[in-house]
Amino acid sequence: MGLPPGTPELRVLDLLVSVAETGSLGRAAGRHRISQPAASMKISALERQLRLVLLERGPTGSRLTPAGAAVVDWARPVLDAARALVSGVAALHADQEGQLRVAASMTIADHRVPGWLITLHDRAPDVRVALRVGNSSQVADMVRRREADLGFVEGPHAPHGLRSRAIGADELVVVVAPSHPWAVRRLPLPLRSLAATPLILREQGSGTRDALGEFLREAGEFASPAAELGSTTAIKSALTTGDAPAVLSRLAVSAELDDGRLINVPLEGLGPLRRTFRAVWLSDTPPAGPATTLLDLVLHA
Incomplete structure (x- = not known):
């Protein structure tokens, strides 16, 4: 009928x-x-x-x-x-394909996804995971185009048009080379001074850059970037010249802070600069099968 x-x-x-x-x-x-x-x-x-x-x-x-x-x-x-x-x-x-397509921002892909996938393999050893990495904007677009079943992004806001769940938080820190004048500051850095200084930034669409922009707007106008680079690794390499500061994930610079290759510059009158990690998926295609399993273990990690 x-x-x-x-x-x-x-x-x-x-x-x-x-x-x-x-x-x-x-x-x-x-x-x-x-x-x-x-x-x-x-x-x-x-x-x-x-x-x-x-x-x-x-x-x-x-x-x-x-x-x-x-x-x-x-x-x-x-x-x-x-x-x-x-x-x-x-x-x-x-179920038929046994494959889970995951997209993740660079910070999450480097510092969170490996552990999640090890746990997923323990729970579902037959699942084959295809991982794609990009900035948060690119990851959201992959999910919208149905190129990924589940995405993981960072930033101040959930991507438009996608369902999301917060899965944790990350801290952003101001970092400089030991040769930079800020490395020997005795007092915390005012936010207005950070805003007025050209910084080495990630490219447009990066969750790190979007979160930093939200914080700097509190100080009004902020300076044009000293450079725009496409990865945290590239920024860390550029920092060694000592010419300009950067604001990066503590997860991404923990080794450099521990051994003194980079110096953390505290900010005046502010607690940690935190940004949210989120899992995202299409509104009309809720996570199912292996995607549900991965989201559940991430939420309870």
Whole structure:
């Protein structure tokens, strides 16, 4: 038996449910990464298809009509069933292929993923893991393009359009070569002095750079970078010249701090500069199979 004529598309039903959940057509459009006019057109087309008025539109916004609320109630179990179908198919693929595609930012890939994968191998020795590494922005894009089942990113905010769970935190530290004038400072460095100094930075899209930008905005304007480099290793190498400071993950510079190759410069009046590590995945494809196993062990590590 085929579907009845006039059966709505799932995506426009999902948009209508988002209006109900967010209380705003504009916020629902943002959740679905479309413009508000495009969202309004889709809802209008659904109203014509169903021959019902679903939203009351006014100068202060839009709200569901009683008919719209009823359609939302009927749509929710349909959408839940569709998500379960997608999740189930993804789990079947994972079981059949025995492969888990993971993407991770450089800091997490270097200092957290190896331990996680050892534990995963103990729990699920038949799972083959394919790991891709990039900056946090690149990792989020891999997940959005369905090139990775699960991603791990760092930074002040969760990536737009993805589900996420916080999985820990990291500390950023100001570091200089022993020959840099800040290496012998007797007093902590004011944040405004850090903001006014050209720093060696990671490239745009790096979680380290995004988190640092959030902290430096408290001091107002901040200086243009002394250099922009694509990896922490490259920055550590550039620091040896002693010409410019950098702000890096303590995880990434712990060995250099321990043996004196780099010096940590404390900041005035601030506790540790922390940024969050997050696991991310597509909203319509929840982690399943090996991805669920990995996420569970990461959350309980």
